[in-house]
């Protein structure tokens with residue numbers, strides 16, 4: 001893989017979508033990392049914000065979700081239901097079947113914000129030195145990453 005690069009306001013990323021041989025929708029073992037997850041929740045979960053879940057529920061798509069439990073906070077949260085190999089149950093015929101109601105985490109992927117390093121990305125096939133896109137094009141992804149960051153702060157301060 002090419003690795004994540006940003007030069008002169010451009011980033012070497014273009015999602016391969018249906019042509020991705022290792023789709024983040026599955027089979028996907030999640031993000032492997034040296035990071036210690038204090039709450040011991042698995043890194044392959046697709047956690048839903050309240051707004052994500054409400055949108056899916058109102059669209060009659062709640063059967064694609066399930067409930068997780070945080071031992072650390074002793075409370076439940078919603079997440080996408082996965083098959084045992086890590087494939088999202090909404091990933092049907094090689095595509096996201098709930099595209100219009102895509103969860104915030106999926107909108108952000110492969111980007112996330114780290115409080116030390118700023119913009120970070122999970123390396124995937126979309127990073128390619130042959131393709132350079134204006135970073136502004138990813139404003140929606142970054143906004144979604146920000147919403148997830150805020151979701152977790154609220155989660156661990158009992159505001160959601």
Ligand code: SF4
Pocket residue numbers: 024025046080088089090091092095096097098099102103106
């Ligand atoms: S909700 Fe859609 S985009 Fe997100 S992991 Fe599932 S199939 Fe993929």
Ligand code: SF4
Pocket residue numbers: 014015016017020021022023024025109110124125126127
């Ligand atoms: S974000 Fe990356 S892993 Fe997911 S479908 Fe696009 S290229 Fe593949």
